[in-house]
Amino acid sequence: MSCPMRHPSEPQDVDQLDEEAGMLYGEYLMLDKVLNAQRMLSVENNKPVHDEHLFIVTHQAYELWFKQILFELDSIRDIFKEILEESQTLEILKRLNRVVLILKVLVDQVMILETMTPLDFMDFRGYLCPASGFQSLQFRLLENKLGLKQENRVKYNQHYHRVFGNDEKALIQIEKSESEPSLTELVQRWLERTPGLELEGFNFWGKYQKAVEKLLEEQRKAAEEVESERVRNYKLIDLEKRKEVYESIFNPEVHKALVSRGERRFSHSALQGAIMINFYRDEPRFSQPHQILTLLMDIDSLITKWRYNHVLMVQRMIGSSQLGTGGSSGYQYLRSTLSDRYKVFVDLFNLSTFLIPRSLIPPLSPMMKSHLCLNWGPMKNYNSDDDKQELENSTEKSL
Ligand code: HEM
Structure with a gap:
């Protein structure tokens, strides 16, 4: 079998053999587009600034990773939209874990851009205006799809739509991302169905x-x-x-009041499900759900870390009293986005408040215990004659 994607440096005869076999490396990855998309304004203005190249490539790398995260997030939401079968939780875990790893790269990537000094940045910053990360459509879609609500954004950020005012396609995507069920909503619906919450059952x-x-x-x-x-x-x-x-948490009215003030996001029964999964995470059926909840918190904390690294970089580059090229107060605005209002899974972080010592965790009833168990059956004893025969047969077959 020949590889459908060949590198141009492969020997000529292989090239000829594989004539109709497939695309070339650069063709497949459309490198002509990707690698020719670094337009240095400083060069166009006949005052080349070396670091502008890094500035462009860094932003482009971010946008590509944002694209991959959105791709994963859409697929995870699609799985959650169905009545989630437990056989699918492994796939969700795999994809959430991938998102987490990408976010870790994004947090660290800020350091590369910090090798540029403020003076270098000043040399080309003038060409950027009014371009700003504030206009990153993918970043807004990411926030919305995760479940950041308009009312939880800081005032200046609540009007982010305006920057896409002339871009019909972008506005449609934003509207869609705001009206579709977000990841946090879908996770809540799933948690509300946690086995064991039924009043007439384990209660x-x-x-x-x-x-x-x-x-x-x-x-x-x-x-x-x-x-x-x-x-x-x-x-x-x-x-x-x-x-x-x-x-x-016990008084539904107090819970409701906290939700209406934006201090709590989860529905009452979703919160109950999350607490239950935390207590009984060692039971086989709760082990993967517990890992999912952990990864969701990781996503929130990594985005917060990115916001923090970004705001530190901004202060280093332009100080704390210069306006941003997007028109905001710059550092001050970005600092205000570091609050809990921007954490979509804040309730999962706060679960620790409600933990009780292990000795007081209500023991599972035998029925509930077997309900949460994925039994592999008793250990096999190979002492009977039948078993010995079966063992011999299987050994022969494998030989
Ligand atoms: C020298 C480096 C950078 C500086 C000085 C800078 C500066 C700023 C400033 C001042 C803002 C506030 C909006 C405004 O412009 O008024 C902003 C927002 C933003 N920037 Fe950057 N930025 C830099 C690098 C990056 C990079 C590498 C990314 C990666 C994609 C990025 C993504 C964003 C995003 C997504 C926002 C919107 C954040 C929000 O509204 O919560 N920035 N940036």
Whole structure:
């Protein structure tokens, strides 16, 4: 079999043999387009600046990786849109993991551009205006498809549509990304169906609530036994605060109020599912869902790290009081996007607030235990005559 993609440097005779075999390397990858897309404005203006090349290539590399992330994200959302079969979770894991690895590269890539000094940047920055990363369509699509809501963006960022005002195709894509179910919405729908949440079944939430009541009661007794009045009062006040924190998940009205203020995003039952998966992650059927939740947090934290690295680079290049070429306040605007409002899976990070000691985690009922188990069957004993025969047969066959 010949390779459908040949490198031009392969020997001539191979070239002739494979005449109709397929495309050349450069043809397949359309390198004529990719490698001729670095238009240096400093050269066109007869004042070549060496570092402009790096600036262009870095941005292009980012955009290519954004494209790959969007490709993976769309496919993951498609799988989640169906009633998710457990056989598909491995594929989701594989693709989410790929997105995470790409994001790690993107976070580190900022350092390469930082080899350019502010003075070098100044030499060609003037040619860029009004071009800015603010106009990166793919970055906005990425945010929207992950589930960043308009109302959670900082004020200046809520009007990002305007920059695409004259680009009909871009506007259609943005509208679509805002109206389609985002990854966070689809993940919530999936979590809401976590086995074990049914009130008439295992009723995890009821059992968890009782376990928390027990924990708080134990802590109250321990606090009241403290001799020092100062320490005792401190512990009792702290306990009241902890009660309020738990109230925020047990009382649906408080939960709703937090959601409406944008401080919590997940629906009440999605939150319950996520807590349950965290507690019983060692059970075989919850192991992959737990890994999915971990990767979703990784995505959020890597994007935050990218935002942070980018804003540091911006401060290094243009300081903290120059406007951006896109018209924002520059560093100050970018710094405001580092808050939790931009984390779409913020609730997963905050789950740690609601953990209880392992000893108090409600034990699984035998039925629930077998429901979450993927049994491989008992260990085989090769002592019976039949087994010995079967073993011999299989050894012969493999020989
Ligand atoms: C010298 C390097 C860079 C500087 C000085 C810089 C500066 C800025 C500034 C000032 C903004 C705010 C918007 C505005 O222009 O007013 C911005 C936004 C942005 N930049 Fe950069 N940038 C640099 C490199 C990069 C790179 C390599 C990327 C990779 C794609 C990038 C992507 C973005 C994105 C996506 C935004 C929008 C962020 C948001 O609105 O949350 N920038 N940049």
